[in-house]
Amino acid sequence: MMPEPLxxxxxxxxRRTSISLAGTERRVTLxxxxxxxxxGLVVDPPRRPGRERALLRGELVQTVDLDGAPIWAEHADxxxxxxxxxxxxxxxxERLYAFLVEQGRAFAVxxxxxxxxxxxxxxxxxxxxxxPWQVTDGPFLAVPRLALPEPPAPPMLCPNEERPAVVRxxxxxxxxxxxxxxxxxxxxxxxxxxxxxDDAVAGSLGDIEPAVEAAAWRRWAPPGQDQPDExxxxxxxxxxxxxxxxxxxxxxxxxxxxxxPIAPTPESVEQLLFADLQFLDVLYTATHDLPVELPADxxxxxxxxxxxxxxxxxxxx
Numbered sequence: 001m002m003p004e005p006l007x008x009x010x011x012x013x014x015r016r017t018s019i020s021l022a023g024t025e026r027r028v029t030l031x032x033x034x035x036x037x038x039x040g041l042v043v044d045p046p047r048r049p050g051r052e053r054a055l056l057r058g059e060l061v062q063t064v065d066l067d068g069a070p071i072w073a074e075h076a077d078x079x080x081x082x083x084x085x086x087x088x089x090x091x092x093x094e095r096l097y098a099f100l101v102e103q104g105r106a107f108a109v110x111x112x113x114x115x116x117x118x119x120x121x122x123x124x125x126x127x128x129x130x131x132p133w134q135v136t137d138g139p140f141l142a143v144p145r146l147a148l149p150e151p152p153a154p155p156m157l158c159p160n161e162e163r164p165a166v167v168r169x170x171x172x173x174x175x176x177x178x179x180x181x182x183x184x185x186x187x188x189x190x191x192x193x194x195x196x197x198d199d200a201v202a203g204s205l206g207d208i209e210p211a212v213e214a215a216a217w218r219r220w221a222p223p224g225q226d227q228p229d230e231x232x233x234x235x236x237x238x239x240x241x242x243x244x245x246x247x248x249x250x251x252x253x254x255x256x257x258x259x260x261p262i263a264p265t266p267e268s269v270e271q272l273l274f275a276d277l278q279f280l281d282v283l284y285t286a287t288h289d290l291p292v293e294l295p296a297d298x299x300x301x302x303x304x305x306x307x308x309x310x311x312x313x314x315x316x317x
Contacts, residue, residue, distance in 0.1 A: 011192050014099050017092045021066075021078060021085040028089060029065040030096050032194060035277050036270045037062040039240030040233035042141045044150070047237075056080055056139050063093060090139050097135040097275055103191040104279035106287070107184040108315030110307035116184060117305045119315055121279075124286035127303040128316075133282040141274070144243035144281040146208075146250075151217070151236045160224030163236055165213040170317055174294035174301055177312040182252075183287050187276040190257075200262050200272060203254035205283060207317060213249050220245060220266050234266065244269045247280050287316045 015030045041058045048055065060076040071079075079085045107116040124130040134142040151163035173179060183205045190201045220234060221227070221241070227234050234241045244266045251264035262268050269277065292301050292314055304312050 011099075014092070014096045017088065019079075019085045019088045021082055026085075027067050028092065029068070030063055030093055031065060032096065032100060032189070032192075032273050032275055033059075033062045034270070035240070035244060035272050035274050038141060038274050039244055039270065039277075040238065042143060042147070042238075042240030042243070044143060044147075044239045045137070048140065052140075053077075053080065059141065060089070064089065086139070090136070094136045097278065100188045100192060100273070100275035101133065101135060101279045101282065103188040104276070104283065105186045105191070106283055106315065107186070108180040108305060108313070109182040109184060110309070110311050111178040111181040111313055112311040113307060113309050114181065115307040115309060115311075117307055117315060119305070121282055121286065123315075124290065124303075128286065128290040128292065130282075130286050130290060133278070133285075135275075135278055143239045144278060145285050146246040146281050147239040147243040150239075150242065154223070162214070162223055163217065165210040165217065167210050168208050168288070170207070170288050171291040173292050173314065173316065177300065177304055177314055179314045179316055180287075183283070183315070183317065185280070185283060187272065188279050189273045189276050194273060195257060197257045199256060200254050200268060200276075201257050203262075203264070204252045205250055205280065205287065206252040207288070208246055208250050208284075213246065216245050216249050216266075241266070243277060243281060247277060247284070250280075250284055290316070292316060 017028050019026055019028050038059055041055050043051065043055060057073055057076040057080065060079060061071055061073060064071050066075055079089055102121060106119045108119060109116050121130065136142050149166060151166065154161035154163060184202065185205055186202045187200065189195045195201055221236060236242065248264050248266050248269045254262040254264045254268060256262055292303055294301055300312060301314065303314055305315050306312050
């Protein structure tokens with residue numbers, strides 16, 4: 001259960017570009033950030049006004065090297081204020097994120113014999129009409145789908161009351177063929193050669209149960225309690241953390257390159273590349289939220305796959 005790695009040149013070509021900054025040609029290298037670096041900068045659109053510059057500056061500082069050196073806030077501001085440089089950097093960044101997300105792989109496990117079938121996101125787009133996934137929203141990082149909806153706010157008179165967890169339903173499925181026994185995955189960062197021996201590389205994706213999500217909110221963002229400075233964004237009002245927490249709940253397993261288990265928690269998800277989180281977010285939609293219809297003419301439903309032994313099944317939950 002490990003796809004072929006990417007040719008190094010593919011990623012390097014996307015990471016490197018040149019821009020004209022203040023009339024001078026500069027070399028730009030994009031470094032895919034971890035969730036810990038940028039998840040706090042993922043903000044719901046209604047909460048962005050007045051913070052646009054700070055959000056964009058923060059992500060550029062975490063992502064851009066200029067002429068081989070990391071940039072600081074003043075360099076980011078130069079890029080933001082340059083009408084030529086900023087669109088070039090934003091476009092290059094979007095191409096990089098989109099490419100990385102597409103490198104993730106799902107391994108749908110046959111319910112009859114436990115063999116797996118390797119699939120990419122393009123399979124779900126063609127077979128189950130998965131809509132194009134959004135990695136950016138204009139100059140900002142797009143809000144992951146699992147960040148929505150935000151848990152309802154507590155009553156004004158009881159501000160520390162626990163927020164109810166969202167009930168997530170699985171889209172309609174026909175009675176046959178059987179659904180996958182399990183949805184395993186390999187993260188995009190693995191194929192891109194961006195992981196070390198202690199980093200998460202693969203795991204299994206399950207469901208988000210309301211009771212488990214509620215317990216996760218109580219543990220990781222307890223109402224009425226302040227978070228430490230490094231976790232100021234660990235709150236129900238912050239889209240990046242909502243996605244991290246819900247993905248941690250959906251993960252049934254996570255392991256590193258030496259097959260050592262990693263506990264699926266917001267702490268471990270925070271150490272993933274942000275592109276890994278984006279991939280898992282899209283994969284959850286692909287395997288949980290897309291309806292599968294049984295054709296009236298008796299044909300197999302669209303999206304049916306066959307394991308090496310020939311057993312048909314649906315690679316969904």
